[in-house]
Amino acid sequence: MRVNPVAWFRQIWPHVGGRRAVISDYVAIGSGHKHFLADVALRGGVYRAFDPASDGTLENFNGRRELALELIKLCRVHPQELWGFVAEKPTGDRQ
Numbered sequence: 001m002r003v004n005p006v007a008w009f010r011q012i013w014p015h016v017g018g019r020r021a022v023i024s025d026y027v028a029i030g031s032g033h034k035h036f037l038a039d040v041a042l043r044g045g046v047y048r049a050f051d052p053a054s055d056g057t058l059e060n061f062n063g064r065r066e067l068a069l070e071l072i073k074l075c076r077v078h079p080q081e082l083w084g085f086v087a088e089k090p091t092g093d094r095q
Contacts, residue, residue: 030075038085044068046079
């Protein structure tokens with residue numbers, strides 16, 4: 001079942017001021033906190049290969065993954081863009 005984000009925000013945040021503040025926060029996170037979103041993607045298993053036949057935690061994995069993808073989408077960022085932050089090689093940083 002697909003959720004219409006506009007309808008969802010109107011239902012959960014009935015007052016325009018609160019709705020605008022939440023949307024503004026998502027936009028701010030998406031534009032200024034890419035490493036944070038990359039960490040959310042990693043914690044949510046967005047880039048993890050998953051074999052449901054061999055792992056009994058399918059529901060937990062899918063829930064975490066879906067939430068991570070939804071947050072990233074609300075921040076108007078593509079998960080592949082975040083992979084660049086995960087895969088980048090540090091220069092001069094301690095390991």
